Amino acid sequence: MLSGKDLGRAIEQAINKKIASGSVKSKAEVARHFKVQPPSIYDWIKKGSISKDKLPELWRFFADVVGPEHWGLNEYPIPTPTNPDTKSELLDINNLYQAASDEIRAIVAFLLSGNAPEPDWVDHDVRAYIAAMEMKVGKYLKALESERKSQNITKTGT
16 A cells, blocks of 8 residues: 555545546535545545545445556455454345345446446446436435434533
8 A cells, every 4th residue: 555645646646637527617516525625635636645434435446447456456455354243244235235236236236336347238328327416425324414413412511
C-alpha cells in the first residue's frame, strides 16, 4: 500500500481520472461523496494521509478508473467476518445469491468485481444507474441513521 506523497499522488491521479471519465465533475463532488469538506481532499493529496477507515471506500469509489495496483496493492483486501452475526449474515446473503436468477447473479458479480474487466453488457447507462443507486441508498441510509439517533435521544430533567 502506498503512503505519504506517493499516496497523495495516487489520490490526485485517481480523482483526475474520475473527473475525466465524467463520473464526477469536481473535487468538491468527491469530497461530498466521502462526507468531508473539500480542504480534506486537498490534505489527502498534499500530505498523502487518509483515515484507514476510509481506504475501502476510496478503493471502491475509484475502482472504475484505477485498479489495486494503482494503490500499491496486488489485490484489494477482503474484510473477514469477526463475529458470529456477520458470519450468519454472509451465509444468508450467499443463500439469497444462490437462489437468484442468472441475471441478478451477473449484476452482483459485476458490482463486486472491483477492477476486473467489465462484461460486454456494461455501458455508460449501467454505470450511471449504479452511481444513481449508490447516491439514493446513501441518502436513505443517512436518513435511517438520523432517525435512529433521534429515537435514542432521551430527555433529561423535567
